[in-house]
Amino acid sequence: MATRQTGTLARFMMAPSVILLLIWMVVPLAMTLWFSFQNYNLLDPTQTGFAGLFNYRFFYSDPAFFQSIWNTLVIVVGVLLITVIGGIALALLIDQPIFGQGLVRILVISPFFVMPPVAALVWKNMIMHPQYGVFADIAKFFGLQPIDWFGQHPLLSIVIIVAWQWLPFATLILLTALQSLDGEQKEAAEMDGAGFVSRFIHLTLPHMARAITVVILIQTIFLLSVYAEILVTTNGGPGYASTNLPFLIYRTALLGYDVGGASAGGIIAVVLANIVALFLMRAVGKNLDK
Amino acid sequence: MKLRTLILGLCSASALAFAANAESITIATVNKGDMVRMQKLTDDFTAKNPDIQLQWVTLEENVLRERVTTDIATKGGQYDVVTIGNYEVPIWAKQGWLLSLDKLGADYDVDDILPAIRGGLSLDGKLYAAPFYGESAMIMYRTDLMEKAGLKMPEKPTWEFIGDAARKMTDRANGINGICLRGKAGWGENMAFLTAMDNSFGGRWFDEKWQPQFDQPEWKNTLDTYVKLMKDAGPEGASSNGFNENLTLFQQGKCGMWIDATVAASFVSDPKNSTVADKVGFAIFPDTGNGNHGNWLWSWNLAVPASSQKADAAQKFVSWATSKGYTDLVASKEGWTNAPPGTRTSLYNNEEYKKAAAFAGPTLAAMNAADITKPSVKPVPYTGGQFVAIPEFQGLGTTVGQLFSAALAGQSSVDDALAAAQTAATREMTRAKYIK
Numbered sequence: 001m002a003t004r005q006t007g008t009l010a011r012f013m014m015a016p017s018v019i020l021l022l023i024w025m026v027v028p029l030a031m032t033l034w035f036s037f038q039n040y041n042l043l044d045p046t047q048t049g050f051a052g053l054f055n056y057r058f059f060y061s062d063p064a065f066f067q068s069i070w071n072t073l074v075i076v077v078g079v080l081l082i083t084v085i086g087g088i089a090l091a092l093l094i095d096q097p098i099f100g101q102g103l104v105r106i107l108v109i110s111p112f113f114v115m116p117p118v119a120a121l122v123w124k125n126m127i128m129h130p131q132y133g134v135f136a137d138i139a140k141f142f143g144l145q146p147i148d149w150f151g152q153h154p155l156l157s158i159v160i161i162v163a164w165q166w167l168p169f170a171t172l173i174l175l176t177a178l179q180s181l182d183g184e185q186k187e188a189a190e191m192d193g194a195g196f197v198s199r200f201i202h203l204t205l206p207h208m209a210r211a212i213t214v215v216i217l218i219q220t221i222f223l224l225s226v227y228a229e230i231l232v233t234t235n236g237g238p239g240y241a242s243t244n245l246p247f248l249i250y251r252t253a254l255l256g257y258d259v260g261g262a263s264a265g266g267i268i269a270v271v272l273a274n275i276v277a278l279f280l281m282r283a284v285g286k287n288l289d290k
Numbered sequence: 291m292k293l294r295t296l297i298l299g300l301c302s303a304s305a306l307a308f309a310a311n312a313e314s315i316t317i318a319t320v321n322k323g324d325m326v327r328m329q330k331l332t333d334d335f336t337a338k339n340p341d342i343q344l345q346w347v348t349l350e351e352n353v354l355r356e357r358v359t360t361d362i363a364t365k366g367g368q369y370d371v372v373t374i375g376n377y378e379v380p381i382w383a384k385q386g387w388l389l390s391l392d393k394l395g396a397d398y399d400v401d402d403i404l405p406a407i408r409g410g411l412s413l414d415g416k417l418y419a420a421p422f423y424g425e426s427a428m429i430m431y432r433t434d435l436m437e438k439a440g441l442k443m444p445e446k447p448t449w450e451f452i453g454d455a456a457r458k459m460t461d462r463a464n465g466i467n468g469i470c471l472r473g474k475a476g477w478g479e480n481m482a483f484l485t486a487m488d489n490s491f492g493g494r495w496f497d498e499k500w501q502p503q504f505d506q507p508e509w510k511n512t513l514d515t516y517v518k519l520m521k522d523a524g525p526e527g528a529s530s531n532g533f534n535e536n537l538t539l540f541q542q543g544k545c546g547m548w549i550d551a552t553v554a555a556s557f558v559s560d561p562k563n564s565t566v567a568d569k570v571g572f573a574i575f576p577d578t579g580n581g582n583h584g585n586w587l588w589s590w591n592l593a594v595p596a597s598s599q600k601a602d603a604a605q606k607f608v609s610w611a612t613s614k615g616y617t618d619l620v621a622s623k624e625g626w627t628n629a630p631p632g633t634r635t636s637l638y639n640n641e642e643y644k645k646a647a648a649f650a651g652p653t654l655a656a657m658n659a660a661d662i663t664k665p666s667v668k669p670v671p672y673t674g675g676q677f678v679a680i681p682e683f684q685g686l687g688t689t690v691g692q693l694f695s696a697a698l699a700g701q702s703s704v705d706d707a708l709a710a711a712q713t714a715a716t717r718e719m720t721r722a723k724y725i726k
Contacts, residue, residue, distance in 0.1 A: 042363035043681035044722070045385065058721060063714060064689075130527035131465075131539065148527040151699035235688070237475035238529050239696030239707075254356050255477070256685030257363070 036263035055264035087170025154242035177211035315370035367597035424589035424632030426656035456523035459546030468523030470545035477687025486584030494666035500724035502715035529699035555649035572652035585675035
């Protein structure tokens with residue numbers, strides 16, 4: 001039983017780590033907020049002073065702004081769809097007792113350990129390249145014209161690459177959920193005459209609901225900031241077709257060295273992330289409270 | 291056990307303290323072949339200067355640029371010698387971020403540096419960076435395919451000839467593309483090429499009042515020619531090809547012509563990596579009869595930031611690494627073809643070098659044809675060549691590069707890309723207060 005005394009003590013003991021975490025979060029956020037109202041360009045020391053809302057207006061009026069927000073959302077939703085559906089399917093498959101199960105599982109999980117720029121380079125030069133990629137070879141074998149993936153379908157290509165990287169994560173989490181499903185329940189359902197489909201809908205899926213929620217929430221956090229894959233493959237192009245918000249901020253911060261403008265972009269990204277998080281928590285987060 | 295650890299710790303601590311007596315300078319450099327070779331050869335420097343120790347920070351080009359720019363702009367003082375391009379040198383020198391190099395030593399022979407290169411590294415007659423290697427751009431072409439097409443490369447080809455030759459050399463059934471050009475978006479990727487091409491078409495980025503010129507006929511002509519040429523005679527997926535991708539294509543024999551940096555000449559004529567090594571010819575960057583051959587000039591240079599605490603030792607190193615002696619050192623250890631090209635007149639007067647490197651002559655011709663003080667035939671308020679030497683160019687060039695690569699990929703029309711580029715450039719230049 002926690003008395004008032006132990007409660008105070010506990011809070012006191014927790015304080016250092018909580019304060020540290022708070023500083024860790026608040027200081028960079030406050031600095032970003034501060035810079036976003038300043039005229040601050042690293043390459044031009046003559047620009048100084050309070051900028052008001054100018055940085056925000058300038059970032060918002062960027063011709064690529066709305067498309068970049070749309071692209072950010074397309075990447076998040078597209079990758080989530082592929083990884084959750086594909087993850088469930090893969091988890092169901094490798095949950096079956098087969099020969100060499102351990103090895104198969106390791107192989108399925110391994111893409112997650114490949115660094116994003118490396119994965120993107122391999123995809124770009126060895127798989128999707130219209131001259132010497134594997135896809136081009138397959139297309140040529142069937143007598144078809146190879147697809148120029150990054151030229152014709154830049155955003156789809158990025159989604160495929162990122163989904164490939166995150167599929168193992170989803171599979172892993174969902175597989176653990178599946179393994180915790182009681183075997184007796186399955187048998188009982190089978191004896192009651194439930195087929196595979198109804199067993200999946202009424203037993204397996206509800207059981208995995210929490211795990212799916214976790215997958216969606218964690219992935220969303222990372223997918224909102226996809227960047228390396230874009231830099232390595234398309235550089236945001238052609239046009240603005242594969243520019244997302246993080247890439248737009250990169251362009252402002254590290255090519256323009258415009259600290260003020262990039263900070264304003266960062267704040268806009270934080271706001272966007274919070275909006276997405278709000279909707280997500282509304283939509284799927286309640287699963288976690290059960 | 292504990293005592294031993296303690297003693298060991300003390301020993302290493304004192305060893306460190308002793309080492310710190312010698313002055314140690316930090317050098318930031320780029321992970322290119324010539325620079326990696328320099329690191330291997332530094333024993334020669336440390337033998338001559340036992341009181342100076344070298345710390346290396348070797349990074350990929352873009353990362354290096356980010357780190358060095360941030361450090362130097364915030365006066366961090368992390369680096370004593372930085373490796374930067376001739377794009378940065380005049381801008382940074384003007385900001386007072388670089389020390390002028392006046393202690394390079396008596397036998398350094400500044401006048402031996404190629405005039406085109408030296409001009410780009412000087413401000414008000416003072417040298418602010420020493421060139422490590424330099425390059426221009428030229429045409430590399432397959433002599434066998436040119437012959438098969440029944441053509442002969444003229445001494446000074448025009449774009450008309452190049453277009454005609456590229457279309458005649460194209461043989462898609464056998465995987466041969468008449469011409470390979472950069473298409474990947476980026477200020478140092480497709481925009482380097484397109485800016486040089488526009489120069490040779492008589493165009494310019496800005497007029498004297500810093501108004502962007504994408505609404506002018508020269509740019510329209512440039513981009514039209516480029517997009518049509520690549521459609522008729524270029525490789526699949528050209529909009530994501532940069533220098534390295536085109537190099538691979540050319541080495542595999544899939545390109546009839548390739549217009550890119552002169553440094554590629556040694557790679558395509560190296561039989562170890564290139565399947566077409568014995569069938570490569572070189573020619574100067576094409577023009578449109580106006581005598582402007584693009585003015586492509588790039589050099590990697592060593593400079594000393596104003597924030598360095600060890601400027602004298604740093605200059606000693608810069609002097610060593612860019613001296614004639616260093617060239618001789620490389621030649622004696624790794625052969626003449628590996629000598630850092632494009633910085634000194636004496637190298638191109640060297641008979642042994644000329645014999646070993648067939649591309650020496652064309653490279654020198656290309657470099658001498660470039661004038662970065664006067665990039666366009668029309669008057670311009672900036673210096674540059676395949677770039678515009680203003681701080682805003684990295685961001686702006688990348689934006690415009692994205693738009694143009696969309697036109698190449700067929701995702702937008704040439705007119706739309708130019709209109710969007712004009713809008714983006716006007717917006718950026720107004721913000722930076724060039725346009726009043």
